[in-house]
Amino acid sequence: MVKSLLGKHPEYYEAILQLRGINQAMIDFAEDEIEKSNIPVTKVKKVKNGFDYYLADKNFARNLGRKLQQEFGGQYLLTTSLVGKKKNNDLHRFTILFRALPFSKGDLVEYKGEEYVVRSVSKEILLQQNNTGKKERVKIKYMENIKSV
Numbered sequence: 001m002v003k004s005l006l007g008k009h010p011e012y013y014e015a016i017l018q019l020r021g022i023n024q025a026m027i028d029f030a031e032d033e034i035e036k037s038n039i040p041v042t043k044v045k046k047v048k049n050g051f052d053y054y055l056a057d058k059n060f061a062r063n064l065g066r067k068l069q070q071e072f073g074g075q076y077l078l079t080t081s082l083v084g085k086k087k088n089n090d091l092h093r094f095t096i097l098f099r100a101l102p103f104s105k106g107d108l109v110e111y112k113g114e115e116y117v118v119r120s121v122s123k124e125i126l127l128q129q130n131n132t133g134k135k136e137r138v139k140i141k142y143m144e145n146i147k148s149v
Helices: 024-037 059-074 140-145
Strands: 015-020 041-047 050-055 074-086 089-100 106-111 114-121 124-128 135-141 147-148
Touching: 015 024, 015 074, 024 050, 024 059, 050 059, 059 074, 059 089, 089 147, 124 140, 135 140, 140 147
Parallel strands: 015 089
Antiparallel strands: 015 050, 041 050, 074 089, 106 114, 106 147, 114 124, 124 135
């Protein structure tokens, strides 16, 4: 369902989609999804290492963040903040962070001083050593401990 901005402030938004550490393919994917769904974007802000998209539909923004994670792998984080009340209901604004990984499936990386190959990226990063076959699962929130070789 497309949210209408009729009767709302011209800069009305329900969610901020934060894209960090991304490449052009990820930007194109996000913008194509927004355009296909005809979701109003009230503002696009360039920040230090990415973009912030102010979207009029929080459910769409949440789903788009998940699609980005499934398509490209990376960190997906959803936070909410209370912005008011309407007829005894709390009104929340969503902030969805998608942070791309500095490596991808098949890359050689270093973790805890040993070299691994990235086998898969989803909610966890699956690493495997070439010589021993030893596997390690690393949660996305600890991705900064993995260094590209």
